[in-house]
Amino acid sequence: MITQRRWLLPCLLALVAVLTAASMLVGKLTLTWDTWANQDAVTRVIFLELRVPRALLAVIIGGALGLAGAAMQGYLRNALADPGTLGISSMAALGAVLSIFCGIADLHPWVLPIAGVLGGVLGMTALFTLAGLTGSMLTLVLAGILLSSLSIAGISLLLSLSPSPWAAGEIVRWMLGALVDRSVDDLIIATPIIVLGAAAIYSCREALNALTLGESGARSLGIDLNRVQWQLCGGVGLIVGASVAVAGIIGFVGLVVPHLLRPLVRAQPAALLIPSALGGAGLLLAGDILVRLLPGGSELQLGVVMSLVGAPFFFALLYSMRRRVV
Amino acid sequence: MRGYRVIAALALSLSCGPVLADDARAPTRIVSLNPCIDTVLVELAPLAHIAALSHYSRDPARSIIAKLGNQLPVTYETAEEVVALEPDLVLAGQHSALATRNALKRVGIRFELFSVPLSIEASHAQIRRVAALLQQPERGEQLIARIDAAIAAARPAANTPILTAAVYQPGGMTAGTDTITDDLMRIVGLDNVPAHHGIHMHQPWPLEQLLRASPHILLVNDPRGSGSMHAERVVQHRALRALAGRMQQADYPVRYLYCAGPTMIPALAALVAARDRTLATSQRAP
Numbered sequence: 252m253i254t255q256r257r258w259l260l261p262c263l264l265a266l267v268a269v270l271t272a273a274s275m276l277v278g279k280l281t282l283t284w285d286t287w288a289n290q291d292a293v294t295r296v297i298f299l300e301l302r303v304p305r306a307l308l309a310v311i312i313g314g315a316l317g318l319a320g321a322a323m324q325g326y327l328r329n330a331l332a333d334p335g336t337l338g339i340s341s342m343a344a345l346g347a348v349l350s351i352f353c354g355i356a357d358l359h360p361w362v363l364p365i366a367g368v369l370g371g372v373l374g375m376t377a378l379f380t381l382a383g384l385t386g387s388m389l390t391l392v393l394a395g396i397l398l399s400s401l402s403i404a405g406i407s408l409l410l411s412l413s414p415s416p417w418a419a420g421e422i423v424r425w426m427l428g429a430l431v432d433r434s435v436d437d438l439i440i441a442t443p444i445i446v447l448g449a450a451a452i453y454s455c456r457e458a459l460n461a462l463t464l465g466e467s468g469a470r471s472l473g474i475d476l477n478r479v480q481w482q483l484c485g486g487v488g489l490i491v492g493a494s495v496a497v498a499g500i501i502g503f504v505g506l507v508v509p510h511l512l513r514p515l516v517r518a519q520p521a522a523l524l525i526p527s528a529l530g531g532a533g534l535l536l537a538g539d540i541l542v543r544l545l546p547g548g549s550e551l552q553l554g555v556v557m558s559l560v561g562a563p564f565f566f567a568l569l570y571s572m573r574r575r576v577v
Numbered sequence: 578m579r580g581y582r583v584i585a586a587l588a589l590s591l592s593c594g595p596v597l598a599d600d601a602r603a604p605t606r607i608v609s610l611n612p613c614i615d616t617v618l619v620e621l622a623p624l625a626h627i628a629a630l631s632h633y634s635r636d637p638a639r640s641i642i643a644k645l646g647n648q649l650p651v652t653y654e655t656a657e658e659v660v661a662l663e664p665d666l667v668l669a670g671q672h673s674a675l676a677t678r679n680a681l682k683r684v685g686i687r688f689e690l691f692s693v694p695l696s697i698e699a700s701h702a703q704i705r706r707v708a709a710l711l712q713q714p715e716r717g718e719q720l721i722a723r724i725d726a727a728i729a730a731a732r733p734a735a736n737t738p739i740l741t742a743a744v745y746q747p748g749g750m751t752a753g754t755d756t757i758t759d760d761l762m763r764i765v766g767l768d769n770v771p772a773h774h775g776i777h778m779h780q781p782w783p784l785e786q787l788l789r790a791s792p793h794i795l796l797v798n799d800p801r802g803s804g805s806m807h808a809e810r811v812v813q814h815r816a817l818r819a820l821a822g823r824m825q826q827a828d829y830p831v832r833y834l835y836c837a838g839p840t841m842i843p844a845l846a847a848l849v850a851a852r853d854r855t856l857a858t859s860q861r862a863p
């Protein structure tokens with residue numbers, strides 16, 4: 252039985268709607284009704300080609316990362332699981348950068364995100380092989396550290412070997428995600444991949460609830476754990492690969508949001524999925540608005556702001572967990 | 578302990594070498610570690626006196642002297658390479674690695690530090706300083722005269738309308754206040770828009786502001802980039818294509834952007850070409 256507070260979903264939906272509207276209006280120039288009514292070509296282009304794709308990408312990517320975080324935490328029954336902390340995002344970035352380095356990214360706009368997805372799936376496979384369901388917290392965290400440091404080393408190596416004079420900036424851009432100046436083209440590429448991945452994850456919801464009874468408990472309920480594992484692998488890989496290919500690595504969304512919302516859904520992993528997606532969308536929108544409102548000629552990187560907000564939160568979370576355990 | 582004393586003695590003997598050298602003689606084994614100083618050095622010193630340039634000088638995307646750079650030896654800015662060349666003068670930029678400079682200091686190699694010139698006057702002063710170090714003051718003045726002549730030739734005719742312009746390079750990079758590009762644009766009769774929007778030195782400029790300002794001329798890197806990196810994708814953004822009719826794009830390769838000195842001569846020519854082409858089309862258009 253899925254129990255949750257009835258007001259939770261409408262509230263989250265309203266929050267996302269308000270933030271989406273704000274994200275389309277707020278920026279280095281505030282669009283008011285007057286400027287819009289004038290209908291000059293520049294305002295129209297800024298709105299349609301910059302603001303709208305940016306806001307929608309924040310919704311889709313934030314939502315996808317929130318969903319992926321909730322699913323990974325549910326499946327691994329581990330509060331530390333998240334595509335960012337366990338190195339799945341950086342594996343996806345390595346895949347994308349590898350396709351740039353080999354020169355195949357120029358063949359077709361879909362090559363780079365698909366390479367990102369392959370990197371993500373490979374990362375998930377490695378994680379499950381190393382740490383899996385029965386693995387301890389320690390194995391999982393060590394596997395995550397291994398994946399992140401390996402992939403970040405790989406990205407830096409490939410980009411500094413490439414002949415582009417912008418290699419250093421490009422490394423930073425992959426490590427610290429951003430949504431600035433993305434276009435409708437990015438939206439068209441990311442959306443179908445992320446929707447496919449989200450569907451794969453969402454259809455695992457029964458298994459996630461059953462897993463709260465433990466592995467053998469879930470098996471006795473008729474859950475094919477092998478299939479669930481591969482479905483999650485693929486789903487998270489698709490989501491993270493597409494997000495990273497478009498926006499770079501954005502951490503902490505998948506980690507923070509499920510923690511914030513878990514008490515509100517009485518700790519049911521399946522009931523957490525949708526609220527987590529909405530919460531992730533809201534958090535990323537808010538961060539992306541904050542980035543634009545800070546003073547200065549050019550913008551801060553969104554990934555920096557998410558980490559600045561997320562790290563103290565994570566600190567408080569760990570501290571309270573420690574007190575509860577001791 | 579004994580091993581340490583041997584090393585100390587060795588270091589001492591190394592450090593004594595250059596001190597004994599006659600300081601009044603012009604240096605004949607010169608190493609430059611900075612790509613901008615490279616371009617000044619090849620103008621002022623006889624090529625036989627250049628022991629090595631920086632490795633950037635071989636990259637045609639980043640240096641205007643790539644052809645020459647490929648004929649001369651280069652270093653990758655490590656103390657080992659520099660010491661092996663036994664230079665009598667090392668010219669380094671302020672942003673060179675501190676560890677390398679300290680290593681050179683320990684070995685006792687004479688090096689001179691140069692800051693990034695933020696104006697044409699500062700660039701001229703830097704050329705004079707290099708010329709004095711090389712004991713080639715006449716060559717220095719000749720180079721400065723050539724730059725000044727290029728500046729004089731680049732000034733617009735009287736009552737030429739002032740056009741607005743902005744540099745827009747991969748990664749959304751632009752040049753704001755306190756840049757050589759800003760100075761050069763003023764000379765050519767272009768109004769550097771990012772300088773009015775809080776951009777200081779070289780920073781990325783949000784596309785929204787660029788579209789809102791819609792400068793007459795957009796100075797872009799020549800489209801040799803593959804377009805798969807984030808940095809290169811932003812200059813091909815749909816929003817820019819949608820407003821392509823309003824802004825004239827002109828070639829301004831990235832190698833003109835970060836150096837002063839002799840680089841200013843081709844940079845001015847590129848700016849003049851951009852200005853004249855835009856003026857010609859705007860006269861034809863109405």
